[in-house]
Amino acid sequence: MESAAPHPASRSxxxxxxxxxxxxxxxxSYVVASTAPADAAPGVNAIRVAEFPADCxxxxxxxxDPIVFPGLPGASHMHSFFGSTVTNAHTTLPDLVGSATTxxxxxxxxxxxxxxxxxxxxxxxxxxxxxxxLGEGVRPDVVAQTQPxxxxxxxxxxxxxxxxxxxxxxxxxCLHAGHVPPSKDFVxxxxxxxxxxxxxxxxxxxxxxxxxPDHKSHLTYPVNQACxxxxxxxxxxxxxxxxxPVNGDPSRxxxxxxxxxxxxxxxxxxxxxxxxxxxxxxxxxxxxxxxxDGRPL
Amino acid sequence: MRPRLAALLAALLLATGCAxxxxxAxxxxxAxxxxxxxxxxxxxxxxxxxxxxxxxxLVPDRTTDPAWRRLATRIETSERIHLTRARRxxxxxxxxxxxxHEGHDMPGxxxxxxxxxxxxxxxxxxxxxxxxxxxxxxxQSVRIASxxxxxxxxxxxxxxxxxxxxxxxxxxxxxDHLDRAPTLPPVPAARQ
Numbered sequence: 001m002e003s004a005a006p007h008p009a010s011r012s013x014x015x016x017x018x019x020x021x022x023x024x025x026x027x028x029s030y031v032v033a034s035t036a037p038a039d040a041a042p043g044v045n046a047i048r049v050a051e052f053p054a055d056c057x058x059x060x061x062x063x064x065d066p067i068v069f070p071g072l073p074g075a076s077h078m079h080s081f082f083g084s085t086v087t088n089a090h091t092t093l094p095d096l097v098g099s100a101t102t103x104x105x106x107x108x109x110x111x112x113x114x115x116x117x118x119x120x121x122x123x124x125x126x127x128x129x130x131x132x133x134l135g136e137g138v139r140p141d142v143v144a145q146t147q148p149x150x151x152x153x154x155x156x157x158x159x160x161x162x163x164x165x166x167x168x169x170x171x172x173x174c175l176h177a178g179h180v181p182p183s184k185d186f187v188x189x190x191x192x193x194x195x196x197x198x199x200x201x202x203x204x205x206x207x208x209x210x211x212x213p214d215h216k217s218h219l220t221y222p223v224n225q226a227c228x229x230x231x232x233x234x235x236x237x238x239x240x241x242x243x244x245p246v247n248g249d250p251s252r253x254x255x256x257x258x259x260x261x262x263x264x265x266x267x268x269x270x271x272x273x274x275x276x277x278x279x280x281x282x283x284x285x286x287x288x289x290x291x292x293d294g295r296p297l
Numbered sequence: 298m299r300p301r302l303a304a305l306l307a308a309l310l311l312a313t314g315c316a317x318x319x320x321x322a323x324x325x326x327x328a329x330x331x332x333x334x335x336x337x338x339x340x341x342x343x344x345x346x347x348x349x350x351x352x353x354x355l356v357p358d359r360t361t362d363p364a365w366r367r368l369a370t371r372i373e374t375s376e377r378i379h380l381t382r383a384r385r386x387x388x389x390x391x392x393x394x395x396x397x398h399e400g401h402d403m404p405g406x407x408x409x410x411x412x413x414x415x416x417x418x419x420x421x422x423x424x425x426x427x428x429x430x431x432x433x434x435x436x437q438s439v440r441i442a443s444x445x446x447x448x449x450x451x452x453x454x455x456x457x458x459x460x461x462x463x464x465x466x467x468x469x470x471x472x473d474h475l476d477r478a479p480t481l482p483p484v485p486a487a488r489q
Contacts, residue, residue, distance in 0.1 A: 068337060069337045069338075070333045070337055071332070071333070072338055072444045073440075074404065074437070075338075076404075077403050090448070211333075213336075
């Protein structure tokens, strides 16, 4: 039986996994950078990447959702929470500010949550949960104008109501098994590898609202490598990467929201304003890869 | 028309810059009497009622037990009244009826597989399954309506919540009476 907590002996393996993951991100941005027509000096900038990460281990589980069902404990399917350790159905911004957090860096007291993954009806929590803040997918001049997320922003990405893979932006793959093609639904990962989930949040904000009735439409995805006029403010692309200590037969797996393609993520921003602004200024706009402390690596 | 009035109010509030950073945003007036909790509870209540009605519709065909038929009719009547009131309030608030999580393995809501199983069940099996689903629905419905009573803002919404709590609690007692050896809800805790 695999347990939800990372096994000490597998730590080095996990670290290797993180390194490989980071390398993949680098390679990914190399592809983006080298295909971007407006790249000023591709030879020099090719593998530069605009990034700072927050690694937030699993905190707690509750059938609560302070964005979709605020004030209604028990109203939601089961969620697994990362980051702030206090989040429940009643959580508002003042509760998060100054709360304890599972994140590295500790300064990130934001709350992140996803539908709980079950194998044979037993919850499985990610052994690695990384939230990358990226400057990619848009033209370099747009990256250079990135603004921090406003304090208190609430945002849902993915489609909990997806009726099939066609309605979904979920991506499942295997850590340490690149030959298994990624899919919008669960994949069968070979023994010794981990199931991983990628989810990209939208990065163009309407510049006005902290939330919207569907909790999505105050932000949107870029069009033609730029932000549309309706959502003109470019913010970091939040990429959620979860590594679950499970592999094998995907028919034993389900999310609290249903099949793998219903994967979604909720983000409640509570970064201290100046701290987030500094990271955007020092890492994203100048396209520099930063560590957890928000300093260039 | 009430929805039109709500939309007009929303536009006015936006135009006069009254919109604050609190929960609802684009196109809905966050200021005033209703809150994000009201909206979320109404949306969820609509989704839950719409999921329950097909179960209740099955009862007359599947059982000849008059007590079962009476209870199903009673619950169906109150669910339809609550559903109408909830839909009207959402329209008044200018809020969409759909909720982002409806229909997906939600506490108190039947999955498609469970509905299929119920459709092919008869006799005692049907009674047992239907009682389990009704109990799960009523329990969840009372739980979230109690939360709305405490945390909601709009008097019409919290008033409806109070009605739902009263009716749901009474129906749960009737169900317990009817289904004397209460079976566990068919949805184990891990499925939430």
